[in-house]
Amino acid sequence: xxxxxxERIEKLGGIGDVVTVKNxxxxxxxxxxxxxxxxxxxxxxxxxxxxxxxxxxxADRRAAAEGRAKDIDGKQVVLIRQASNTGQLYGxxxxxxxxxxxxxxxxxxxxxxxFELERPIKSLGLFDxxxxxxxxxxxTVGVNVAxxxxxxxxxxxxxxxxxxxxxxxxxxxxxxxxxxxxxxxxDDAAPPSDAPAAEAPAADEDEDA
Numbered sequence: 001x002x003x004x005x006x007e008r009i010e011k012l013g014g015i016g017d018v019v020t021v022k023n024x025x026x027x028x029x030x031x032x033x034x035x036x037x038x039x040x041x042x043x044x045x046x047x048x049x050x051x052x053x054x055x056x057x058x059a060d061r062r063a064a065a066e067g068r069a070k071d072i073d074g075k076q077v078v079l080i081r082q083a084s085n086t087g088q089l090y091g092x093x094x095x096x097x098x099x100x101x102x103x104x105x106x107x108x109x110x111x112x113x114x115f116e117l118e119r120p121i122k123s124l125g126l127f128d129x130x131x132x133x134x135x136x137x138x139x140t141v142g143v144n145v146a147x148x149x150x151x152x153x154x155x156x157x158x159x160x161x162x163x164x165x166x167x168x169x170x171x172x173x174x175x176x177x178x179x180x181x182x183x184x185x186x187d188d189a190a191p192p193s194d195a196p197a198a199e200a201p202a203a204d205e206d207e208d209a
């Protein structure tokens with residue numbers, strides 16, 4: 001289907017471009033969200049008659065988005081979750097979780113549709129998530145998923161929490177292996193000083209004869 005773009009669409013084009021897209025993409029996303037018009041003669045004339053206003057409105061929205069971008073670009077939110085010793089979460093972190101954390105931190109005018117997260121986060125660590133505030137304005141926010149605030153701080157400093165924990169366990173296991181066995185200590189110990197002395201052998205009777 002041929003359409004006229006009413007805003008910049010990544011990998012398609014900018015305002016006023018006439019492009020061809022799959023019918024489903026146009027009908028299910030672009031047209032109902034007022035991001036495009038069918039490219040027929042009537043709509044082409046309509047677009048040209050309103051081009052100046054469309055471009056002006058887009059510029060206003062872009063400027064507003066750029067203002068908001070300064071407040072959240074590079075911001076990092078901490079999400080405390082339970083996880084196994086291998087770092088796998090008992091559950092996952094979704095766009096809704098990240099959005100709620102940003103709103104709690106003071107961010108405004110954000111929606112789930114702005115976030116680009118291919119799949120839920122299912123492990124501990126630091127993650128960068130792209131947020132599109134406007135078709136021409138995108139920022140990156142950090143998501144620090146940890147089991148505790150202390151571990152979150154360690155991760156923020158660049159420490160791999162799981163690797164550090166594994167090293168500690170290895171060191172503890174090595175220390176235990178070096179400890180002497182308690183049974184061996186008793187086996188090798190000398191008899192106590194108050195143990196009865198061994199009896200002397202009996203004298204040979206022939207010596208007195």
